[in-house]
Amino acid sequence: RIVGIEIYIQRYMNRLFTKRLFTSTGKYPKTYDKILIANRGEISRRIQDTCKKMGIKTVAVYSDADRHAMFVKEADEAYRIGPPQSNQSYLVMDNILDVVKKSGAQAVHPGYGFLSENHIFQKLLQDNGVVFIGPPTRAITAMGDKIESKKIAAEAKVNTIPGYMGVVTEIEEVKRISKEIGYPVMIKASAGGGGKGMRIAWNDEEAEIGFRLSTEEAISSFGDGRIFIEKYIEEPRHIEYQILGDQQGNYVYLPERECSVQRRNQKVIEEAPSVVMDPDTRHAMGTQACNLARTCGYYTTGTCEFLMDKHKQFYFLEMNTRLQVEHPVTEQITGIDLVEEMIKIAAGYPLEYKQEDVKINGHSIEYRVYAEDPARKFLPSIGFLKKYREPYNRPGLRIDTGVQEGSEISMYYDPMISKLICWGKDRSEALKLLNQNVDEYVIRGVNHNLGFCKTIINNDSFIKGDYTTAFIPTFYPDGFKGEVMSVEDHKLLTIMAYKIKNIKDMQARLKGVDYEPYEYEPLYMEIDDTWYRVTHDHETEKFSVAKVEGEVEEKPTIFDEAKVEKFDYEHDSLIFTKVAGQEKTLQFNEVTDFIDYSFFYRGSNVKLRVLTPKQYEANKYMAPPPKIDHAKRVISPMPGSVVSVSIEEGDPVVDGQELCVIEAMKMQNIIRSEVEGKVKKVNCKVGQSVGVDELLIEFVQIQQYPPYIPEFSIYYL
Numbered sequence: 056r057i058v059g060i061e062i063y064i065q066r067y068m069n070r071l072f073t074k075r076l077f078t079s080t081g082k083y084p085k086t087y088d089k090i091l092i093a094n095r096g097e098i099s100r101r102i103q104d105t106c107k108k109m110g111i112k113t114v115a116v117y118s119d120a121d122r123h124a125m126f127v128k129e130a131d132e133a134y135r136i137g138p139p140q141s142n143q144s145y146l147v148m149d150n151i152l153d154v155v156k157k158s159g160a161q162a163v164h165p166g167y168g169f170l171s172e173n174h175i176f177q178k179l180l181q182d183n184g185v186v187f188i189g190p191p192t193r194a195i196t197a198m199g200d201k202i203e204s205k206k207i208a209a210e211a212k213v214n215t216i217p218g219y220m221g222v223v224t225e226i227e228e229v230k231r232i233s234k235e236i237g238y239p240v241m242i243k244a245s246a247g248g249g250g251k252g253m254r255i256a257w258n259d260e261e262a263e264i265g266f267r268l269s270t271e272e273a274i275s276s277f278g279d280g281r282i283f284i285e286k287y288i289e290e291p292r293h294i295e296y297q298i299l300g301d302q303q304g305n306y307v308y309l310p311e312r313e314c315s316v317q318r319r320n321q322k323v324i325e326e327a328p329s330v331v332m333d334p335d336t337r338h339a340m341g342t343q344a345c346n347l348a349r350t351c352g353y354y355t356t357g358t359c360e361f362l363m364d365k366h367k368q369f370y371f372l373e374m375n376t377r378l379q380v381e382h383p384v385t386e387q388i389t390g391i392d393l394v395e396e397m398i399k400i401a402a403g404y405p406l407e408y409k410q411e412d413v414k415i416n417g418h419s420i421e422y423r424v425y426a427e428d429p430a431r432k433f434l435p436s437i438g439f440l441k442k443y444r445e446p447y448n449r450p451g452l453r454i455d456t457g458v459q460e461g462s463e464i465s466m467y468y469d470p471m472i473s474k475l476i477c478w479g480k481d482r483s484e485a486l487k488l489l490n491q492n493v494d495e496y497v498i499r500g501v502n503h504n505l506g507f508c509k510t511i512i513n514n515d516s517f518i519k520g521d522y523t524t525a526f527i528p529t530f531y532p533d534g535f536k537g538e539v540m541s542v543e544d545h546k547l548l549t550i551m552a553y554k555i556k557n558i559k560d561m562q563a564r565l566k567g568v569d570y571e572p573y574e575y576e577p578l579y580m581e582i583d584d585t586w587y588r589v590t591h592d593h594e595t596e597k598f599s600v601a602k603v604e605g606e607v608e609e610k611p612t613i614f615d616e617a618k619v620e621k622f623d624y625e626h627d628s629l630i631f632t633k634v635a636g637q638e639k640t641l642q643f644n645e646v647t648d649f650i651d652y653s654f655f656y657r658g659s660n661v662k663l664r665v666l667t668p669k670q671y672e673a674n675k676y677m678a679p680p681p682k683i684d685h686a687k688r689v690i691s692p693m694p695g696s697v698v699s700v701s702i703e704e705g706d707p708v709v710d711g712q713e714l715c716v717i718e719a720m721k722m723q724n725i726i727r728s729e730v731e732g733k734v735k736k737v738n739c740k741v742g743q744s745v746g747v748d749e750l751l752i753e754f755v756q757i758q759q760y761p762p763y764i765p766e767f768s769i770y771y772l
Contacts, residue, residue, distance in 0.1 A: 083108070083109040083110065083395075084399060084402070084404055085402075086109065086111065086162075086398050086399060086401075086402040086404075087111055087160075087161045087162045087186070087398070087402065088111065088112060088161060089111065089112040089113070089114060089131075089158065089159060089160045089161060090102075090106055090111055090112075090113055090114070090160055090161070090162045090163070090164055090188070090398070091113075091114040091115075091116065091151070091154060091155050091158060091160035091162070091163045091164070092113060092114065092115055092116070092126075092130070092163075092164050092166060093116060093145070093151050093163050093164070093165045093166065093169065093170055093176075094145070094164075094165060094166030094167070094168070094169055094171075095117065095118075095121055095124065095126060095145060095457070095468070096121075096124070096126060096457030096458075096468070096469075096471070097126075097455045097456050097457035097458075097471070097473065097474065098166040098167055098168075098378070098380075098455075098457075099115060099126035099130075099166060099457065100125060100126045100129060100455070100456075100457055101394065101455055102164050102166060102394055103115075103126065103129055103130060104394075105392055105394040105395050105398070106398075108392075108395070109395065109398065111398070112131040112132070113130045113131050113132075114130060114131065114132045114133070114134070114154065114155075114158045114160050115127050115129075115130035115132070115133040115134070116133070116134055116135075116136045116144075116145070116150075116151055116154050117133060117134070117135060117136065117144075118135070118136065118137055118138060118139050118140075118141075118143075118144035118145065118467075119135070119137070119138050119139050119144075120138075120139035120463070120465045120467055120468075122135070123462075124457060124458075124462070125457055125458065125459055125462070126457055132158055134154040134157065134158065136150040136151060136154060137150055139465065139467040140467060141169065141467065141468070145169045145170070146169060146170065148170065148173075148175070148176050148179055151163070151170075151176075152179060152180070152183060152185075155180070155183070155185055156183075160185070161185065161186060162185065162186035162187070162188050162398075162401060163180055163185060163186070163187055163188065164188040164189075164394070164397070164398070165187070165188070165189060165377065166377075166378065167377050167378050167379065167380055168469070171189065171376075171377040171378070172195055172199050172375070172376050172377050173195075174192045174195040174196045174199065177189065177191075177192050177195055178192050186401050186402075187401070188355070188397050188398060188401040189355050189376065189377060189397070189401070190353050190354060190355050190357065190376045191352060191353075191354065193351065193352055194348075194351045194352055194353040194354075194376060195376050197351045198351060198353070198357070198373075198374040198375075198376045199246060199376060200245050200246065201243060201244070201245045201246070201283060201373055202220055202221070202222065202245045202281070202283050203245075204373060204374055205218075205220055205285075205371070206220060207347070207350060207351055208347055208371045210350065211343075211346045211347045211349075211350040212343075212346065213343045213344075213346065213347050213371045214343065214361075214368075214369055214370050214371055215370060215371050216285045216286055216288060216362065216370040216371070216372070217236065217285065217286045218236055218240075218241075218283065218284055218285025218286050219232045219235075219236065219283060219284050219285070220283060221283065222245065222281045222282065222283060223266070223282050223283060223284060224282075226263050226266055226267075229242070229262050229263070229266045229282075229284065230259045230262055230263065232284050233256060233259070233262045233284060234259075236284060236285070236286050237286065238256065238257050238258060238262075239255055239256060239257045239286075239287040239289065240255075240256050240262065240284050240285065240286060240287055241253065241254070241255055241256075241284070241285050241286070241287045242254045242255075242256055242262065242265040242266055242269050242282060242284055243269065243282065243283055243284070243285065244269055244270075244272070244273035244277065244279070244280070244281070244282060245273075245279065245281040245282065245283055246273060246277040246278075246279035246281065251272055251273070251277075252269045252270075252272045252273040252277070252282075253269065253320050254266075254268060254269050255287050266282060268723070268725075269282055270282055271723075272723060288362045288364060288370065290364070290365065290523045290524075290525055291315075291362040291363060291364055291523060291524055292313065292315045292329070292331065292362070292363045292364075292522075292523055292524065293313070293314045293315045293317065293322075293360065293361075293362060293372075293524055294311050294312070294313060294314075294315075294329055294332070294340065294360075294361050294362075294363050294369065295311065295312050295314060295358050295359065295360040295361065295379075296308050296309070296311055296312075296340055296341050296344040296358065296359045296361070297309040297312070297356060297357075297358055297379070297382065297385045297393070298341075298344050298345055298348050298353075298356070298357050298358070298359060299355075299356055299391075299393075299396055299400070299406060300345075300348050300349070300353055300354040300355065300357075300400075300406075301354055301400050301404070301405045301406045302354050302400065302403055302405075303405045304349070305405055305406045305409075306345040306348055306349060307345070307406060307408065307409065307410045307412075307413055308341030308342070308344050308345050308410070308413075309385050309389055309391065309413055310327055310328045310337070310385065310388060310389065310413070310415045311327065311328055311329050311332055311337060311340065311341070312325050312326065312327045312328075312329070312381055312384055312385060313325065313326050313327070313328070313329035313330070313331075313332075314360075314381065315522055315523055315524050315526060316511065316517070316522065316524075316526050316527065317524050317526075317527065318433060318527045318528075322380070322381065322423065323422070323423060323507075323511070323527070324420065324421065324422050324423075324508070324511060324512075325381035325384050325420070325421045326384060326418065326419065326420040326421070326482070326485075327384040327385055327387075327388050327418070327419050328388065328415055328418070330482060330520030331367075331520060333367075336363075336367050336369070339369075340361055340363075340369055343359070343371070344359035347359060347371070347374065348374075353374075353376070354400055355396075355397050355400050355401065356378060356382075356393050356396060356397050356400075357374055357375065357376050357377070358374065358375040358379050359371065359373075359374050360372040360373050360374070360375065362524075378393060378394065378397065380423070380474070381421055381474075383419070383421055383453060383455060383474060383476045384419040384420065384421045384476060385419075387417075387419035387453065387476060387478040388415055388416050388417055388418065388419050388478070389413060389414070389415070389416070390416065391413075417478055417479055417480050417481065417484075417485070418478070418479055418480075418481055418482040418484070418485045419476060419477065419478045419479075419485060420476070420477050420482075420485045420486065420489055420512075421474050421475065421476045421477075422474070422475045422476075422489065422493075422508045422512075423471060423474055423475075424471070424472045424473045424474070424475055424496070424498075424503060424504065424505060424508075425470050425471055425472060425503065425504050426438075426464040426470040426471075426472055426501040426502065426503055427470055427502060427503070427504055428502040429504050429506065429507045429531075429534050429535035429536075430534055430535065430536045430537070431534065431692060432533070432534045433504070433534060434692050434693050434724075435466075435470045435693060435719055436464065436470065436501040436502035436503070437463075437464050437465060437466045437470070437501065437694060437719075438463070438464060438500050438501045439461060439462070439463050439464075439500050439501075440458060440459070440460055440461060440462050440463075440464070440472075440498065440499070440500045440501065441460075441499045441500035442460060442497055442498070442499035442500065442626075442627075442628060443458065443459060443460040443461075443462070443497065443498055443499070443500075444460070444496075444497040444626055444628065444629070445473075445496060446491070446492040446495035446496050447495060449488075451477055451478040451479055451484075451485070451488050452476070452477060452478075452488065452492060453476040453477075453478070454473050454474070454475055454476065455473060455474040455476065456472065456473035456474070457473075458472055458473070464501050466694055466695065466719055472498065472501075472503060475489070475492060475493070475496065475508075477489040477492060482520075486512050486518070489508070489512055490509070490512060490513070491640075493505050493508050493509050493512075493658070494509075494640040494641070494642075495629060495640060497626065497628045497629060497642060499628075499644065499645075504535075505655075505658070506535065506537065506538075506655070506658035506659055506660070507531075507535045507658070508658070509538075509657065509658025510535060510538060510658050511526075514530060516530070537658070537659030537660065537661075538657045538658055538659045540582070540583060540656075540657075540659070540661060544656065544657065544661075545582055545583070545585070545587065545600075546600050546617065546634075547632075547634055547639060547641075547656075548582060548641075548654055548656060548661060548663060549580045549582065549587050549589045549600055549663065550589065550598045550600065550617060550619065550634060551630060551632065551641065551643070551654065552578075552580055552589075552652050552654070552663050552665050553578055553580075553589050553591060553598065553665075554619070554622055554624075555624075555630075555643050555646070555652065556578065556646075556652070556665055558624065559646055576667065576668060577589060577590045577668060578665055578666065578667065579603065579665075579666045579667075579668065579670075579671035580663050580664065580665050580666070581663065581664040581666075582661065582662070582663045582664075585602065586602070586603040586604070587600050587601065587602055587603060588600070588601045588602075588603050595618070596618055596619065597616045597617065597618045598616065598617050598618070598619065599616050599617075600617070617634050617635040618634070618635065619632060619633070619634050620633040620634070620636070621633035621638075624643075627643070628642050628643055628644075629642055630642065630643060641654055641655060641656040642654060642655035642656070644660065650664055650665055650666060650670065651663075651664055651665075652664075652665050686730060686754070687735075687753060687754045687755070688750060688752070688753055688754070689714060689726060689728075689750075689751045689752040689753075689754075690748045690749060690750055690751060691717060691726075691739075691745045691746065691747060691748065691749045691750075691751055692724070692726075692747065693717065693719050693724065693747055694719060694744075694745065694746050694747050695717040695718050695719030695724070695744070695745060696717065696718050696719070696742065696743070696744050696745075697715060697716070697717055697718075697739045697740060697741055697742065697743045697744075697745060698715075698716040698717065698718045698723060698741065699715060699716045699741060700714075700715045700737060700739060700740060700741060701713045701714055701715060701716075702714055702715075702734050702737065702752070703734065703737060704734055704735065704736055704737055705733065705734060706733070706734045707732070707733050707734075708728045708730065708731065708732060708733070708734060708754070709728065709731050710728060710729055710730065710731055711727055711728065711729075712727060712728045713725055713726075713727055713728075714726045714727060714728055714751070714752055715739060715751060715752070717745065726751065730754055732754045732755060733754065733755050734752060734753075734754060734755075735753040735754055735755040736752070736753040737751075737752055738750050738751055738752065738753070739751045739752070
């Protein structure tokens with residue numbers, strides 16, 4: 056597997072005929088007149104930005120679900136390629152090739168995902184005289200196959216994880232090999248990537264389940280169900296190296312990215328450089344990454360991923376033969392436009408710098424903003440962005456997104472809303488900027504994970520850089536349900552609710568709604584099952600907050616009297632305030648039924664009930680809302696399609712038993728029983744589309760303590 060003679064011939068010819076031709080801007084070398092981007096969303100827009108900078112026209116392709124998307128409107132040309140389902144649009148090679156011919160595009164950039172690592176697509180374009188902006192076919196084939204890539208890595212003297220490098224096809228074989236390697240093991244799809252088709256198994260039972268699910272997901276995602284097994288490295292850090300190679304045989308590695316904060320093998324936060332890296336280890340890992348690329352004749356940008364243990368021993372994990380989602384953090388600390396480099400390399404230009412020219416400038420952190428609900432184990436959320444406002448533009452801030460206010464988060468694609476990237480002179484400054492921008496980022500209409508970001512970057516272990524890939528399972532095993540509010544937090548929120556109620560009632564009066572002025576009356580507010588009485592002195596502009604318990608109202612000694620020194624309310628959401636000398640940023644979410652107020656503060660959605668004195672007195676006589684017992688019912692936690700149903704009417708079930716699998720947004724969700732009993736009725740079938748909270752299964756003869764919340768496991772496809 057040493058580089059063949061054809062590689063040397065190609066490099067010689069490229070070196071011989073490469074010329075420095077420039078576009079009309081006089082800044083960038085002449086490459087292509089028109090490039091088709093075979094992707095969607097934020098990465099399509101990202102590639103368009105570089106193309107426009109280089110004077111290259113862009114062609115977008117889109118499905119019916121994306122017909123109104125930003126990337127479609129911003130491209131120079133756009134063509135429909137099919138219905139919303141990826142396998143009928145973005146994965147249909149012939150449809151994309153037809154658009155290439157219609158538009159006259161000379162090259163195709165695949166972005167990431169979809170066809171970006173598909174060697175058949177690369178060969179199809181090549182056979183039709185179209186340039187694929189990516190690596191050559193032989194490199195995609197070698198590195199895209201996890202089994203083959205590990206064999207090549209071993210030959211290139213790259214550190215590899217112990218394991219069985221053959222394909223396993225039978226469950227008994229999986230168990231035998233797993234025992235020989237020694238549990239825990241990682242069961243992986245040979246054609247996989249991005250956390251897809253991967254399972255950790257700690258025993259024979261988990262190995263059997265993991266093999267089945269990994270195989271199914273691999274076939275669904277990649278059309279290739281081959282599986283291999285390797286040793287699972289416990290408590291590792293996930294470190295990856297971006298490499299650049301040209302067609303003339305020159306290679307450089309860029310500073311590492313740390314991607315250890317993950318859930319279900321999906322990266323959540325990426326930062327560069329790693330806080331634990333030293334120059335010698337950086338050089339050793341980067342050199343091995345370049346050696347691997349050189350061995351398989353690789354060129355363009357690529358990423359070598361490693362696992363590194365606490366002793367800084369590192370092992371090759373895989374090579375991604377494409378642009379990575381997290382590439383912006385590398386761009387921020389090096390100043391290198393990776394998309395530009397890909398285009399120039401594809402056009403035959405050599406790299407313009409050597410290894411010693413690559414420097415680290417500052418620190419960059421990226422957080423992936425997803426439409427999901429951290430409180431419900433990160434279930435995806437779909438819907439329209441009723442309100443979308445990005446943080447104020449400031450030095451060090453970068454947001455890569457494909458959505459705007461009114462955009463739809465569809466069930467057909469990955470639920471990413473944006474990538475929030477912050478750069479600082481050092482890690483502390485970058486974290487401070489990220490903290491500030493999370494507070495100002497307004498997203499309404501779907502659930503999102505911004506609050507989860509807030510708690511992660513304020514976690515002591517994360518701040519110290521003392522974390523591994525077990526960070527989220529360790530600190531948030533049941534998801535993130537929000538921060539616990541302190542007494543001081545209660546004080547701030549009740550005062551803000553008082554101010555917002557004034558504004559909302561004034562707006563109602565201007566609209567002609569009956570309005571009873573109460574501006575200087577006290578208000579009663581319930582937050583976290585605690586009642587407070589809030590009064591406002593309009594002469595001193597001070598607020599007083601007192602705790603109320605039953606018929607007894609405490610004197611306002613819990614809080615000092617607080618003066619609101621600043622109150623800026625923007626976009627009917629953002630609040631910039633200064634109370635008792637402290638600057639705070641929070642968001643007002645909404646008010647329902649005129650009395651229930653919701654705020655986003657410290658990464659949590661906090662609810663308050665706000666009553667006038669008359670309403671508070673009447674509330675004492677109201678019956679509490681009835682509690683609904685869901686013990687005999689299993690409802691769908693998300694919209695999606697039923698992939699499998701494991702039980703029938705009349706079947707006995709036990710705690711933890713798999714009931715059905717629902718697929719949504721490239722994820723398979725296993726719905727498990729948390730009761731012991733008998734199935735009364737199955738209300739779903741394979742292939743059926745179900746909505747959120749739709750009834751799936753009914754039980755009789757249950758043995759379980761209410762309230763019942765169905766258990767589910769989630770796996771990316």
